Amino acid sequence: MxxxxxxxxxxxxxxxxxxxxxxxxxxxxxxxxxxxxxxxxxxxxxxEPGQSPQAGPPSEPPPSFVPQQTQQIGTFAVDPGGIRGCLFRFTYVWLDRFQQFWFYPTFVGRTSVAGYRWNGFRWMYFGIDLNRIDSFTCV
Structure with a gap:
């Protein structure tokens, strides 16, 4: 027993x-x-190079405006080198299937990006494959 x-x-x-x-x-x-x-x-x-030792969420909400989308016709995946310039900056992202949101990237890999996504009330940790991103802009 x-x-x-x-x-x-x-x-x-x-x-x-x-x-x-x-x-x-x-x-x-x-x-x-x-x-x-x-x-x-x-x-x-x-x-890692390009990473910050303090990669937590921002202490403030994102900007209150939605930037104008830049068209990237014919692009199949976002280049990691392009979105790497948005590390630790407020970034607006448009995904396939018409999703869009503010994002604060803290890590860029070969095929994915991770960071914090604004849900309207607070920052939530989030990661996504680069091929799901139609376009982005950082401010």
């Missing part, structure tokens, strides 16, 4: 230490600062 008063995953470490050492639960994850996966971080996590 199972003893419900006994923990299924006992450890010799105190609970407070387990709470802060996430690697106990996910030992296959690399250490964020590099170095040994089971030792303390040797340095802060690396910052």
């Amino acid at each position: 199972y003893d419900w008063n006994r923990s299924c995953c006992e450890s010799s470490q105190p609970y407070s230490q387990l709470e802060t050492d996430k690697r106990f639960f996910f030992p296959w994850f690399p250490n964020q600062g590099g170095g040994s996966a089971f030792g303390p971080p040797s340095s802060p996590p690396p910052i």
